Amino acid sequence: MEKRVRRRYAAERRFRLLGLLAIGLSVAFLAFLLINMAAKGLGGFTQTEAKLTIDFPRSDIILDPATLKGPEAKRAVASADLEGSLNASALRQYGADASDLFGPAAARQLGRDLISDPSLLSRRADLWLPVASAYDVAAKDQGSAKAEQVIAAIGAKGALQRGFNADFLVASDATDSGVVGVWGALKGSFLTILVTILLAFPVGVLAAVYLEEFAPRNRWTDLIEVSINNLAAVPSIIFGLLGLAVFLNFMHLPRSAPLVGGLTLALMTMPVIVIAGRNAIKSVPPSIRDAALGVGASKMQVVFHHVLPLALPGILTGTIIGMARALGETAPLLMIGMRAFIANPPQGIADPATVLPVQIFLWSDEVGRGFVEKTSAAIIVLLVFMLLMNGIAIYLRNRFERRW
Amino acid sequence: MNEIPTPILADIDEPPADVNRAPKMSARDVSVFYGDKQALKDVSIDIRDDRVTAFIGPSGCGKSTFLRCLNRMNDTIPSARVTGDISLDGQDIYHSNMDVVQLRARVGMVFQKPNPFPKSIYDNVAYGPKIHGLATSKTEMDGIVEKSLKRAGLWDEVKDRLSESGTALSGGQQQRLCIARAIAVDPEVILMDEPCSALDPIATAKIEELIHELRGRYAIAIVTHNMQQAARVSQRTAFFHLGEMVEYGKTSEIFTNPRERRTQDYITGRYG
Numbered sequence: 232m233e234k235r236v237r238r239r240y241a242a243e244r245r246f247r248l249l250g251l252l253a254i255g256l257s258v259a260f261l262a263f264l265l266i267n268m269a270a271k272g273l274g275g276f277t278q279t280e281a282k283l284t285i286d287f288p289r290s291d292i293i294l295d296p297a298t299l300k301g302p303e304a305k306r307a308v309a310s311a312d313l314e315g316s317l318n319a320s321a322l323r324q325y326g327a328d329a330s331d332l333f334g335p336a337a338a339r340q341l342g343r344d345l346i347s348d349p350s351l352l353s354r355r356a357d358l359w360l361p362v363a364s365a366y367d368v369a370a371k372d373q374g375s376a377k378a379e380q381v382i383a384a385i386g387a388k389g390a391l392q393r394g395f396n397a398d399f400l401v402a403s404d405a406t407d408s409g410v411v412g413v414w415g416a417l418k419g420s421f422l423t424i425l426v427t428i429l430l431a432f433p434v435g436v437l438a439a440v441y442l443e444e445f446a447p448r449n450r451w452t453d454l455i456e457v458s459i460n461n462l463a464a465v466p467s468i469i470f471g472l473l474g475l476a477v478f479l480n481f482m483h484l485p486r487s488a489p490l491v492g493g494l495t496l497a498l499m500t501m502p503v504i505v506i507a508g509r510n511a512i513k514s515v516p517p518s519i520r521d522a523a524l525g526v527g528a529s530k531m532q533v534v535f536h537h538v539l540p541l542a543l544p545g546i547l548t549g550t551i552i553g554m555a556r557a558l559g560e561t562a563p564l565l566m567i568g569m570r571a572f573i574a575n576p577p578q579g580i581a582d583p584a585t586v587l588p589v590q591i592f593l594w595s596d597e598v599g600r601g602f603v604e605k606t607s608a609a610i611i612v613l614l615v616f617m618l619l620m621n622g623i624a625i626y627l628r629n630r631f632e633r634r635w
Numbered sequence: 636m637n638e639i640p641t642p643i644l645a646d647i648d649e650p651p652a653d654v655n656r657a658p659k660m661s662a663r664d665v666s667v668f669y670g671d672k673q674a675l676k677d678v679s680i681d682i683r684d685d686r687v688t689a690f691i692g693p694s695g696c697g698k699s700t701f702l703r704c705l706n707r708m709n710d711t712i713p714s715a716r717v718t719g720d721i722s723l724d725g726q727d728i729y730h731s732n733m734d735v736v737q738l739r740a741r742v743g744m745v746f747q748k749p750n751p752f753p754k755s756i757y758d759n760v761a762y763g764p765k766i767h768g769l770a771t772s773k774t775e776m777d778g779i780v781e782k783s784l785k786r787a788g789l790w791d792e793v794k795d796r797l798s799e800s801g802t803a804l805s806g807g808q809q810q811r812l813c814i815a816r817a818i819a820v821d822p823e824v825i826l827m828d829e830p831c832s833a834l835d836p837i838a839t840a841k842i843e844e845l846i847h848e849l850r851g852r853y854a855i856a857i858v859t860h861n862m863q864q865a866a867r868v869s870q871r872t873a874f875f876h877l878g879e880m881v882e883y884g885k886t887s888e889i890f891t892n893p894r895e896r897r898t899q900d901y902i903t904g905r906y907g
Contacts, residue, residue, distance in 0.1 A: 448713065518750035522813070524708065526763035526820055527740035536762075537752060 268610055275608025278361045278396035279370040281332060281385050285320050286355040292316045296349040308342035317341060328381050334363030336409040359392065364409040364601035399608060403576050404590065408601030413612050415576040419489055419584030420558065420616065426493020426580055427557050431500040432550055439508030444534050463502035470499040471566030479567060487568035490580040495563050500553040507549020511542035547628040551621055558617055561588040587613040657725065659684040659824055659854040660705060665719035667700050667709065674700050678880045680873055682824065684854035687846060689869035689886065691862055693906065696875040698858045702826050705856065706742035707735050740767055742824040743817035748833050749809035751801035756793050759801040759812055760784060763820035779819055787815035788845050807838025814845065827857040831864065843868050862902060866890050874898045
């Protein structure tokens with residue numbers, strides 16, 4: 232007897248230990264992922280800047296201050312070879328090795344400075360400008376020997392600083408890793424997920440309500456149930472092919488647009504919402520239905536006044552899972568052409584766009600070393616976006632749970 | 636069987652009934668099938684609005700099934716099939732022109748387990764009148780809620796916390812809230828399906844007292860496992876066994892002088 236009790240205790244201890252081990256393992260993996268991402272990616276949010284003294288009246292920058300006002304200013308700045316002038320100054324100031332110290336990012340910065348303050352053109356000024364990608368990498372201890380030498384020399388003069396790279400959040404894709412940003416992909420992701428949720432949520436919930444509350448139980452509904460369960464398990468790339476065939480080849484919707492991406496992801500997410508919704512509706516106690524029917528509520532009143540509000544938290548949980556999956560999905564979007572190089576953020580759901588996971592995929596393929604940290608930084612942005620979305624959904628769910 | 640110390644004296648005596656008045660509900664040869672299985676065989680009974688009718692019998696005898704036929708709650712069970720005639724004020728309730736929503740507003744129901752909506756006490760009572768459009772203004776609705784809660788004997792206990800959740804009440808209070816909810820739509824008949832089976836003796840006594848007070852205002856049919864309860868609250872009792880109605884008569888006669896052997900065996904506790 233005592234032996235059996237001891238054995239029982241030992242088994243319980245073992246089981247608890249295994250559970251702890253499992254949790255510890257998953258926490259360790261998560262911590263590893265987060266630390267790794269942060270270590271690699273945080274550099275993507277900073278930018279090395281070098282001080283450059285330019286005597287504008289004596290430099291080779293020829294710009295009429297009058298053209299720097301009004302809508303034509305940007306074009307005027309773009310037509311002047313600012314990058315070349317900057318590097319000529321850099322050569323004078325920091326030696327021949329520094330003749331490619333500045334890239335398009337510095338030219339963009341100088342252009343903005345000039346537009347905001349045209350009086351610069353008539354005087355000598357000290358400017359902090361972002362260095363080109365190769366030197367930025369070198370400043371973060373991973374560049375070529377030559378670049379590291381130049382950076383060390385500039386650093387010795389105290390003309391080097393590290394600033395927050397705000398452009399990374401507001402710029403879009405580019406060929407130079409110094410000027411790329413995630414805004415275009417972020418906006419594309421937002422528009423795509425908007426289309427997805429607007430389609431998948433109402434259709435999925437209504438399908439779940441109909442199947443669970445109104446549909447008769449017969450061979451057809453059984454068939455539909457099996458089909459929906461199978462659909463939830465179909466690999467996402469198949470949905471991409473479906474989207475390609477139906478939305479692009481048959482319906483001729485615009486290629487690589489958030490509209491098509493959203494439609495495709497909605498197809499993928501809907502089964503998940505239907506299944507979660509049916510389970511949530513099923514778990515509403517039948518006594519509530521009886522109570523409502525007993526005071527003379529119609530079938531529809533029972534569903535919309537009582538069953539659906541009680542099932543909503545469960546439905547939202549399923550929707551969160553489906554949406555998180557859709558947000559991180561890459562494969563089906565590649566099939567419908569969202570892997571194109573898009574330098575301008577989309578203005579609407581019919582404009583060409585890319586999404587964050589695809590952007591990450593594209594950048595991870597680039598050869599430039601500057602893209603390594605940009606890729607990690609984009610991953611951080613994606614994770615933050617996902618956390619934000621889930622946070623909102625969980626907040627909504629808890630609010631509905633409290634109300635009922 | 637439990638012996639409940641009840642404050643109520645058994646009201647066995649029949650109130651002066653108007654025998655010429657037609658019964659509120661009458662059932663003729665009602666049978667119910669669940670798929671192939673017959674759950675109820677040819678039950679005929681009248682339910683009058685001036686007295687309480689109790690259905691007693693062992694588990695699975697069909698008494699709840701019969702009760703649920705009276706407001707067509709069996710419609711929600713896809714395999715259930717009802718034959719025979721049930722009429723409310725002479726109108727066939729299974730006729731195609733009978734609107735089941737209207738029927739359930741006229742024939743209210745209280746269930747075995749207290750099942751208040753997970754909403755405020757006020758909203759629980761106001762829900763029925765709201766969907767049937769019985770109140771045109773907030774004050775009118777307040778009046779209906781107050782009147783219903785008073786009739787259900789719950790007003791004094793909850794009047795200061797009407798906005799609290801109905802599920803936060805005690806079991807007995809929840810059941811009285813359900814009764815208030817049922818009478819808020821001003822039904823003609825109230826069906827009670829073992830309303831006290833989930834309650835303690837004191838809460839049970841309160842519900843029984845309430846049934847006494849509601850008698851005469853509504854036709855009441857009550858299903859109960861508890862024979863003492865049937866004896867205390869009803870004037871007519873029907874004994875069901877294996878899907879048949881074995882005996883129907885004055886409660887006093889059923890309990891003191893049953894005609895059928897099976898009734899006597901059940902009442903004396905030989906089975907059940």
